[in-house]
Amino acid sequence: MVQYLVSNCGLKPAAAAKAAPLFANLDSTSRPDAVLAFLRSQGLTRRQVRRIVSRKPELLLRDVDATLEPKFRAIRALGLGRADAARLFALYPPALTFGVQTKLLPRVLFWLDYLGSAKLLIKWLAKTWLLQYGVDIFFRNLSTLRSIGIPESRILATSEAKLQKLLDRVEGLRVPPSSGMFMWVLYTLHNVSESAFRAKKAAVMSAAGCTEEEFAAMCRRAPCFMFAPAELLRQKVEFLLGKAECDARYIVNNPVLLTFSLSKRMVPRHRVIETLRSRGVDIGTKANLRGIMRSTEAMFVDRYIVRYQEQVPELHELYPPRQVNGKEELAVKAR
Missing domain, CATH: 1.25.70.10 (Transcription termination factor 3, mitochondrial)
Structure with missing residues (x-):
């Protein structure tokens, strides 16, 4: 069998x-x-x-x-x-x-x-x-969320007891129901258990040296970073502090950085930027880490690979292009 x-x-x-x-x-x-x-x-x-x-x-x-x-x-x-x-x-x-x-x-x-x-x-x-849940549970949850000002269209399906615990956890992060991030935080905590949350919180706070209030602020700004495993979050913070030479305050203010892949985005893109700078290429004052990491694949390849591939031919080896719609981004841009 x-x-x-x-x-x-x-x-x-x-x-x-x-x-x-x-x-x-x-x-x-x-x-x-x-x-x-x-x-x-x-x-x-x-x-x-x-x-x-x-x-x-x-x-x-x-x-x-x-x-x-x-x-x-x-x-x-x-x-x-x-x-x-x-x-x-x-x-x-x-x-x-x-x-x-x-x-x-x-x-x-x-x-x-x-x-x-x-x-x-x-x-x-x-x-x-x-x-997963019966219609009666939905209406009870709807009543609970209405009472704190959450629109019906943003309801989250779960059991009553779990919903109340989730609301308590969100309140602990000081996210007001009126905030546009409220449901994102609620959804994140719905998918991250309390024990996992504590482990990830400890990993980030220890690596970044931030306070509990600063960590809560990070969760309010970019709650989805909490979907990553605790060990990976620690590695991301250490990379940003070490290789990328960020200070802890920059990470606290830009927690979206922790949502990006370390191996597929942050490390290879940082390698390209460091290579360009070491070769004396002026990449402009707007080349901040947050903007570099948030750029789409097409934008990054166009701005930092295609533009400088004649000056720095090894960029193609440092940053192999991803497959986009079945075509190599770099090859398409070069043509």
């Missing part, structure tokens, strides 16, 4: 080994074969099937006609196309375990009505598990 899950479903060996005991009583693979054939007949790609089976391997034991086909039929009846119905279940596999009348249709209908279109439903499903 492990081999079957790896070969037929695309699971990794470790995941397959974990799921295999569920199928201990199978005499043959006829039922899993039927489920896989049905999912593919509904337009799901191999990747989407793998996502579903990885999340809910027990679905391979379901009766297609009795449990799976009615769910796809119900979603299609709401006006979703074949591809959207397939993507809905791929984005949220537990929906295939819902009762059609008790959970699936009420939740999907609610969000279709609330968001206004199937396109927006699929868009938001790709960002958060809208179907």
